Amino acid sequence: MHPTPALAPTPAPVVPPAVEVTDLRRRHGSFEAVRGISVEVRPGEVLALLGVNGAGKTSALEVLEGLAPAAGGSVRVLGADPRRERAAVRPHLGVLLQDSGLPGDLTVAETVRTWAGTLTAPRPVGEALAQVGLSGRADVRVRSLSGGERRRLDLALALLGRPRVLVLDEPTTGLDPESRRTVWRLVRGLVDDGAAVVLTTHHLEEAEQLADRIAIMRAGTVVVAGTREEIAASQPATVSFRLDPGAPRPPVPAGVTVVSAGPRVEWHTHALQPVLAELLAWAARAGVVLPGLQARAASLEQAFLAVADGADLG
Ligand SMILES: Nc1ncnc2c1ncn2[C@@H]1O[C@H](COP(=O)(O)OP(=O)(O)OP(=O)(O)O)[C@@H](O)[C@H]1O
Known part of the structure; x- marks a missing residue:
């Protein structure tokens, strides 16, 4: 048939x-x-x-x-x-x-x-x-x-x-x-x-x-x-958290730009989900709490300001 x-x-x-x-x-x-x-x-x-x-x-x-x-x-x-x-x-x-x-x-x-x-x-x-x-x-x-x-x-x-x-x-x-x-x-x-x-x-x-x-x-x-x-996707997402003094430090995942290393840590990435997953898996394994943890997708405002500052997006 x-x-x-x-x-x-x-x-x-x-x-x-x-x-x-x-x-x-x-x-x-x-x-x-x-x-x-x-x-x-x-x-x-x-x-x-x-x-x-x-x-x-x-x-x-x-x-x-x-x-x-x-x-x-x-x-x-x-x-x-x-x-x-x-x-x-x-x-x-x-x-x-x-x-x-x-x-x-x-x-x-x-x-x-x-x-x-x-x-x-x-x-x-x-x-x-x-x-x-x-x-x-x-x-x-x-x-x-x-x-x-x-x-x-x-x-x-x-x-x-x-x-x-x-x-x-x-x-x-x-x-x-x-x-x-x-x-x-x-x-x-x-x-x-x-x-x-x-x-x-x-x-x-x-x-x-x-x-x-x-x-x-x-x-x-x-x-x-x-x-x-x-x-907005032309701009990196932001992951941020605090690291208390003496707390173990997470390894920096591939594809992350470290904007600030502490005590308030700020990472920029175009791969938010895998980076966040890796960070959370590490925190669970190490038994570390990440105070003030935030993950933010990029905004239109970020892109606007980047253009105003002279960035060539596209
Ligand atoms: N009649 C004009 N003669 C000379 N230059 C002008 C004239 N009109 C506008 N311009 C210049 O052309 C450029 C673009 O101006 P335009 O008004 O198109 O900008 P815009 O993006 O609409 O700005 P805004 O957000 O301030 O309204 C500016 O540098 C402005 O000074």
């Missing part, structure tokens, strides 16, 4: 990227702020761009937003050039700039109404304000809003046209922790409905909570990119 041939698995449909950046360069006069970055964001995905001040995040986003020309490479938003084919891209693009510069004389509702007038299918004004918790501030002039309220108005405008692509430059800077979580929920809701999001942030927790993938920039280049776990 012939075995039943296995059915070939149905290939997952290939969804084209909503944002495709290839070897992008951006200049400010003679200064090259973005030096050849390549990233992709698919529908239903959030990419967070991280990096210290001046790394080139805003300079890159401005090209995605169609506000500045590329000095090299290419940018495609929904398959089109956001600057040269602005009319095609603009209706589907929601943008939140670092500094929106809205006129202070208009009220919140007037601002949203005016903005809605430029869009083909805007949300109703009431819904847009309710989304960001500004319903009670509709008749307040923009100049009288608090910094956090103004940021939420910026976000309401970015979401007003139900965009398929959202570009958010530091969306939660200046927001209190509760408002920040509201923004995360809003962005997640849009992403669950299929939007693609590129954001920059200085809050690593925000990247951890929101982003499917993260790219860490330094001096105009992407130094490391991947999921949070992939980026």
